[in-house]
Amino acid sequence: MPVINVNPTRMELTNLKRRLVMARRGHRLLKDKRDELMRQFLELVRENKKLRARVESTVKNANAHMAIARSLMQGEVLDVALLNPKQHMVLDIETKNVMSVMVPKFNVKFGSLNQNDIYSYGYAFTSGDLDTAVKGFYDMIADMLRLAEVEKSCQLMAAEIEKTRRRVNALEHVMIPQYEQTIRFITMKLDESERSATTRLMKIKDKMLEQAHHYAD
Amino acid sequence: MYRVAAIGDRDSIYGYSAVGIEIFPTEESQEAGRLIRRLSENGYAVIFITEQLAAALQTELDAYRDDTIPIVVPIPGLSGNTGIGMKNVSKSVERAVGSDIISEDY
Numbered sequence: 001m002p003v004i005n006v007n008p009t010r011m012e013l014t015n016l017k018r019r020l021v022m023a024r025r026g027h028r029l030l031k032d033k034r035d036e037l038m039r040q041f042l043e044l045v046r047e048n049k050k051l052r053a054r055v056e057s058t059v060k061n062a063n064a065h066m067a068i069a070r071s072l073m074q075g076e077v078l079d080v081a082l083l084n085p086k087q088h089m090v091l092d093i094e095t096k097n098v099m100s101v102m103v104p105k106f107n108v109k110f111g112s113l114n115q116n117d118i119y120s121y122g123y124a125f126t127s128g129d130l131d132t133a134v135k136g137f138y139d140m141i142a143d144m145l146r147l148a149e150v151e152k153s154c155q156l157m158a159a160e161i162e163k164t165r166r167r168v169n170a171l172e173h174v175m176i177p178q179y180e181q182t183i184r185f186i187t188m189k190l191d192e193s194e195r196s197a198t199t200r201l202m203k204i205k206d207k208m209l210e211q212a213h214h215y216a217d
Numbered sequence: 218m219y220r221v222a223a224i225g226d227r228d229s230i231y232g233y234s235a236v237g238i239e240i241f242p243t244e245e246s247q248e249a250g251r252l253i254r255r256l257s258e259n260g261y262a263v264i265f266i267t268e269q270l271a272a273a274l275q276t277e278l279d280a281y282r283d284d285t286i287p288i289v290v291p292i293p294g295l296s297g298n299t300g301i302g303m304k305n306v307s308k309s310v311e312r313a314v315g316s317d318i319i320s321e322d323y
Contacts, residue, residue, distance in 0.1 A: 041313055048306050049319070056302065059293050067295065084233050089237030091219040091262055095285065104262075107279050110237060120235055134235045136262055141236050143290070145221075148263045152288040154306065158313040159283050 004182045008189035016186070020179040027171040034164045037099050048154050051147045055140060061138030069130035081121035082129065083131045087112050091145075101160045103153040106145055219286070222256050224249050225267030228295030239312065248272035250305070254314030259285035267300040 006012045047148055092107035119134060209215070223230040227242035234240045241256070243249050250269045256264055264287050271278060271291035272278060278289050290300045308316045 029255065038313070043318060044321070045306065045310055048305070048309075052302050052306060056293050056298055060298065062232060063229065063293075063295050066228070070228065078231075082231055085234045085237065087235065088239075089221055089235040091221060091264055093219055093286065102285055102289065133232050137232045138236045141238075144265070144290070145263065148265075148288045148290045151290060151306070153284065154309045155282050158309040161313040 002178070002181075003014055004178055004187045006182065006186070010190065013183065013186045013190070014172070016179055016183050020176065022184065023171055023175050024181060027168060027176065030164055030168045030171065033099055034161065034168055036166060037157060037161050040098060041154065041161060044150060044154050044157065048147070048150045050143045051143060051150060055143050055147050056155075058070045058136060058140040058143070062133050062140070065129045065133035065136060069133055072127040072129060073125070077125050078130065080127050084120055086120045089141075098153075098157070099160070101156050103156060106149050108142075108145060219262030221263045221265075222261045222267040224252055224256075225265075225294050227268055228261070228273045229267050229296075230265075243270075246270055250274050253281075253289065257281070262286045262288060265292050266290070267292065267296075268299045269294050269296055271301050272299060280316055289312070297298045 006016070036062075073081075088111040090109050090111070092109065094105045094107065095102040096105045097103075119131060121130075123131075221237070223233045223238050224243060225242050228246045230240045230242060239261075242251050243252060246302060249266065253264060253266070253274070266274070266278075266289055268291045271289075278291075281287060281289050293299070293302070293304065311317050
């Protein structure tokens with residue numbers, strides 16, 4: 001690791017020592033943050049995978065019923081049946097702070113509280129499979145929204161973990177060694193100049209004594 | 218207050234309208250890309266999109282990855298499960314950990 005290009009002075013040395021302490025503290029904190037983020041992330045990802053598998057299989061089921069309904073009914077009748085839905089849905093989104101990552105939290109509100117309002121058609125001209133399909137969609141809506149929530153949280157946390165990991169690595173492998181090396185370099189340099197000053201003084205003292213007492217004679 | 222939308226070919230998403238999700242049928246990926254942009258600017262927070270379209274719009278969808286809103290979620294359409302949704306989850310893991318470590322659990 002190359003030494004930072006600084007003047008080898010006592011002032012720089014104190015500055016660097018202070019920065020080294022700071023870097024160490026930051027490194028420790030960020031490492032803790034990374035570990036905790038990672039733990040929560042892995043938990044969330046497991047849930048994400050499970051939810052996704054479940055949603056994908058239920059979507060498949062509902063779609064199958066839909067396909068049967070479509071084949072049993074006239075296209076126009078089916079289109080008209082779902083043309084004017086009675087139910088509608090709005091979301092309230094709060095954000096929750098998880099280790100400085102803002103993850104979304106949904107609050108679902110349905111326009112109509114009557115559960116049967118998902119069937120926006122009369123039963124006379126539609127196939128029962130349509131009812132099953134619509135019921136299937138309704139049953140998994142909570143799962144789907146939870147999936148959206150979890151998946152977004154995962155993505156946001158992944159980004160944050162990546163950032164934090166980079167910082168930890170930069171501190172650990174670049175900044176801290178660099179500071180240590182530079183501090184070593186300055187200490188050496190200062191010690192060296194101190195020694196050279198001492199020897200110079202000794203030499204001068206010898207010369208002055210020599211001049212005063214004329215030992216050589 | 219945010220709303221929920223579904224984008225995809227008509228047959229795949231038609232059923233969602235019954236449960237309160239607003240549907241925007243399209244089969245064209247460019248059109249879908251424009252729709253996503255428009256919807257995200259107009260108060261739609263969650264956008265479900267069929268995997269088929271999501272596959273064609275990967276770069277556009279990646280641009281939304283780091284934003285809290287909109288949340289674009291790929292779901293399988295009538296044409297079946299292409300595995301894109303799961304691949305996206307693995308991508309998050311890969312980004313965070315460096316390699317996909319939990320994929321073989323399932």
